[in-house]
Amino acid sequence: xxxxxxAVYIGGVLFGFGLAYSGMTKQEIVLSFLRLQDxxxxxxxxxxxxxxxxxxxxxxxFMKAPMFGxxxxxxxxxxxxxxxLGAVIFGVGWGVSGQCPGSAVASLGTGNWPVIIGLMGxxxxxxxxxxxxxx
Amino acid sequence: xxxxxxxxxxxxxxxxxxxxxxxxxxxGLHATQSSFFTxxxxxFSKLAHFxxxxxIKERDWRLILALGLISGALIYTxxxxxTGLWVTGVDLWRLALGGLLVGFGTRLSNGCTSGHGISGLAxxxxxxxxxxxxxxxxxxxxAHLLQFLGVV
Numbered sequence: 001x002x003x004x005x006x007a008v009y010i011g012g013v014l015f016g017f018g019l020a021y022s023g024m025t026k027q028e029i030v031l032s033f034l035r036l037q038d039x040x041x042x043x044x045x046x047x048x049x050x051x052x053x054x055x056x057x058x059x060x061x062f063m064k065a066p067m068f069g070x071x072x073x074x075x076x077x078x079x080x081x082x083x084x085l086g087a088v089i090f091g092v093g094w095g096v097s098g099q100c101p102g103s104a105v106a107s108l109g110t111g112n113w114p115v116i117i118g119l120m121g122x123x124x125x126x127x128x129x130x131x132x133x134x135x
Numbered sequence: 136x137x138x139x140x141x142x143x144x145x146x147x148x149x150x151x152x153x154x155x156x157x158x159x160x161x162x163g164l165h166a167t168q169s170s171f172f173t174x175x176x177x178x179f180s181k182l183a184h185f186x187x188x189x190x191i192k193e194r195d196w197r198l199i200l201a202l203g204l205i206s207g208a209l210i211y212t213x214x215x216x217x218t219g220l221w222v223t224g225v226d227l228w229r230l231a232l233g234g235l236l237v238g239f240g241t242r243l244s245n246g247c248t249s250g251h252g253i254s255g256l257a258x259x260x261x262x263x264x265x266x267x268x269x270x271x272x273x274x275x276x277x278a279h280l281l282q283f284l285g286v287v
Contacts, residue, residue, distance in 0.1 A: 001199075003161075004161070004162045004164075004196065005195065005196055005199050007157065007158060007161035007162055008158055008162060008164065008166075008196045008199050008200050008203065009199050009200070009202065009203040009206075010157065010203070011154045011155065011156075011157040011158035011161070011166060011200075011203065012154065012158070012166070012199065012200040012201070012202065012203015012204050012206070012207065013154070013203045013204075013206050013207035013210065014150055014151070014153055014154030014157060014207060015150075015151050015154030015155060015158075015166055015200075015203065015204055015207060016154075016203060016204030016205060016206060016207025016208045016209075016211075017150055017154075017207035017208065017210055017211045018146075018147045018148065018149070018150030018151030018152070018153070018154060018207070019147065019151055019204070019207075019208065020147075020207065020208040020211035020212065020216070021143060021146060021147035021150060021211055021215065022143055022144050022146070022147020022148055022150075022151070023139070023143060023144070023147070024147070025208055025221075026221065026223065027223045027225045027230075028223065028224065028225065029139075031225070031278055034274045034275050034277070034278035034279075035275075035278045035279060035282055036275065036279075037138070038136070038137060038138050038139060039136050039137060040137055040139060040140075040141065040143070040144035041144065042144075043141055043144035043145045043148055044144050044145075044147055044148035044151065045148065045248065045252045045253065045256075045267075046148065047144070047145050047147075047148025047149045047151075047152055048148045048149070048151040048152035048155065048252075048253045049152065049252065049253050049256040049257045050152065050257075051148075051149055051152025051153055051155075051156055052152045052155045052156050052159070052253055052254060052257035053256075053257040053259075054156070055152075055155070055156030055159045055160055055257070056159060056254075056257050056258055057257075057258075057259075059156075059159075059160050063160070065163070066159070066160060066161055066162050066163035067160065067161045067162075068161050068162050069162070069163075070162050070163030070164065071163050072159075072163055073163065074258035074259070074260070075165045075167070075250070075254040075255050075257075075258040075260060075263070076255075076258055076260045076262065077245055077246075077255075077260060077262045077263070078262065079261070079262040079265060082243050082244065082245075083244050083245060083246075083262055083265065083266055084244070084265065084266070084269055085243060085244070086239075086240045086241065086242070086243030086244025086245070086266075087240065087244045087251070087265075087266040087267075087269035087270040087273070088240070088269055088270070088273050089236050089239055089240030089243065089244075090236065090237055090240030090241045090244055090247065090270045090273075091240070091269060091270035091271065091272065091273025091274040091276075091277065092236050092240070092273050092274075092277045093232070093233040093234065093235065093236025093237035093238075093239075093240055094233070094237060094248075094270060094273075094274040094277070095233075095273065095274040095275065095276065095277025095278040095280075095281065096229050096232055096233035096236065096277060096281065097225060097229045097230050097232070097233020097234060097237070098223075098225060098233070099230065099233055099234060099237055100168075100237060100241075100247050100248040100249075101168040101169040101171065101172070101237065101238075101241060101247045101248075101249070102168035102204060102247070102248065102249045103248070104234070104237075105168065105171070105201050105204050105205060106204040106205060106207065106208040107208065107223075108205050108208070109204070109205040109206060109207065109208030109209035109210075109211075109212060110208050110209070110211070110212045110216070110220060110221045111212065111220035111221060111222060112221060112222055112223055113222060114222065114223055114225070114227055114230055115223065115230060117227050117230045117231050117234065118230035118231065118233060118234035118237075119234060120231070120234065121230070121231045121232070121233070121234025121235035121236075121237070121238060122169075122172055122234045122235070122237050122238030122241075123172050123175070123176065123238060124234075124235055124238060125172075125234065125235040125236060125237065125238025125239035125240070125242070126169075126172035126173050126176060126238040126239065126241075126242045127176055127180065127238075128235075128238075128239055129184075129238070129239050129242040129243050130173065130176065130180070130182050130184035130185050130242070131182060131184075133243060
């Protein structure tokens with residue numbers, strides 16, 4: 001393991017701990033947000049985005065480059081029809097199951113074994129996107 | 136609006152953000168999750184879509200990131216968690232069908248709740264803002280529709 005991968009692992013541990021702490025690894029809690037019964041999810045995504053905003057926009061003013069190589073580059077992308085069409089399909093799947101990629105993966109660490117079925121679906125869906133859609 | 140209070144959500148969100156920030160400051164990588172499926176499939180599929188150079192380059196650290204997420208949730212389960220091990224009661228057909236749509240949709244949209252919702256919004260990307268509003272809107276509509284149809 002090089003320094004970069006160790007940093008990714010440790011950051012991942014924090015990320016997964018945070019997702020579990022916030023209850024996002026429980027599909028029932030995510031579904032209660034989407035039914036507008038418990039709006040806490042806004043604070044999870046918002047809290048994480050605000051902290052990460054400082055890392056992406058403020059920290060690079062004081063550091064030339066990331067500590068273990070690579071470059072500082074914000075995550076911006078071009079808006080296409082697929083951005084929106086994909087988000088529609090993702091939203092429907094999110095509403096059906098209460099699962100999203102990160103929370104589903106982390107959820108395995110809480111012993112939530114049925115989500116293995118959901119993750120198999122995600123791999124199949126990602127495969128179908130590569131198999132049937134160009135670009 | 137907040138039957139469980141705000142603290143667990145806010146503290147969890149801040150910890151999640153600190154994880155993503157640590158990774159960005161140390162490596163310049165964005166700790167986004169849905170690409171994990173595409174890069175991992177590059178080990179199994181010869182399709183050009185999966186064999187793109189950046190998928191091959193990213194597949195190691197994305198797998199390590201996923202293992203980190205599982206480890207972090209495992210640590211929580213055996214330390215702070217009031218319930219310990221936990222298993223969802225959501226029907227398997229919903230997990231399977233929802234998972235399929237989540238995998239297809241996030242990869243078509245090039246981002247998920249972490250890619251668009253955390254890293255994209257933190258980068259002030261308008262593309263990500265439109266994506267977040269779209270998947271939130273359709274998630275809310277779908278959950279209400281299922282509830283209306285009596286699927287609980």
